[in-house]
Amino acid sequence: EVQLVESGGGLVQPGGSLRLSCAASGFTFSSYAMHWVRQAPGKGLEYVSGISTNGGNTYYANSVKGRITISRDNSKNTLYLQMGSLRAEDMAVYYCARGTDMVHGRFDYWGQGTLVTVSS
Amino acid sequence: QSVLTQPPSASGTPGQRVTISCSGSSSNIGSNTVNWYQQLPGTAPKLLIYSNNQRPSGVPDRFSGSKSGTSASLAISGLQSEDEADYYCATWDDSLSGWVFGGGTKLTVL
Numbered sequence: 001e002v003q004l005v006e007s008g009g010g011l012v013q014p015g016g017s018l019r020l021s022c023a024a025s026g027f028t029f030s031s032y033a034m035h036w037v038r039q040a041p042g043k044g045l046e047y048v049s050g051i052s053t054n055g056g057n058t059y060y061a062n063s064v065k066g067r068i069t070i071s072r073d074n075s076k077n078t079l080y081l082q083m084g085s086l087r088a089e090d091m092a093v094y095y096c097a098r099g100t101d102m103v104h105g106r107f108d109y110w111g112q113g114t115l116v117t118v119s120s
Numbered sequence: 121q122s123v124l125t126q127p128p129s130a131s132g133t134p135g136q137r138v139t140i141s142c143s144g145s146s147s148n149i150g151s152n153t154v155n156w157y158q159q160l161p162g163t164a165p166k167l168l169i170y171s172n173n174q175r176p177s178g179v180p181d182r183f184s185g186s187k188s189g190t191s192a193s194l195a196i197s198g199l200q201s202e203d204e205a206d207y208y209c210a211t212w213d214d215s216l217s218g219w220v221f222g223g224g225t226k227l228t229v230l
Contacts, residue, residue, distance in 0.1 A: 044224040045208050059218055103212055106155045106170040113164055
């Protein structure tokens with residue numbers, strides 16, 4: 001059974017940093033692109049970032065470019081999102097999702113999400 | 121303002137057929153396939169339709185998708201109370217070089 005479990009969310013002050021993790025199991029992690037999608041309270045889904053199978057290609061939404069770094073450790077079956085210079089508008093539930101492809105395809109499995117709260 | 125435009129709400133009675141539209145442009149829907157996601161209240165999104173009209177294993181055939189030009193649609197027939205959820209369309213945008221989502225449609229079963 002495919003499982004994606006996010007962790008690392010919490011309360012952080014504006015300008016602060018946070019690292020999110022997504023532990024994957026039930027599939028060959030290194031064979032799939034991985035993505036982060038977020039959802040602000042009461043709002044819709046927003047694509048954040050994606051990474052190719054070997055980490056060689058990454059994508060960032062304009063809203064987070066320069067402040068967020070996506071990475072993966074295929075030996076640990078884990079996806080990461082290093083977030084810095086956090087703003088109020090970054091407050092959201094962050095979901096990791098398995099992608100059948102980096103550019104096309106679909107997000108076929110999602111984690112349960114981890115909440116990031118940005119507040120002083 | 122989302123790149124893909126969906127109606128904010130839709131509704132129907134049990135047994136009815138409802139459709140949800142998703143409008144885009146030549147750089148996204150016009151040149152790439154569309155996926156649909158269902159988000160039940162308080163849960164994570166779930167893949168509902170992929171590649172315009174394909175259903176993942178386990179998704180009832182009451183759900184169907186279509187695409188024409190720069191627009192796509194999700195149809196739900198034989199509406200059931202458990203279909204009450206938010207529905208999102210998504211596709212790759214060649215101009216933005218990234219994935220884009222619609223703003224979401226809240227489906228209410230009356």
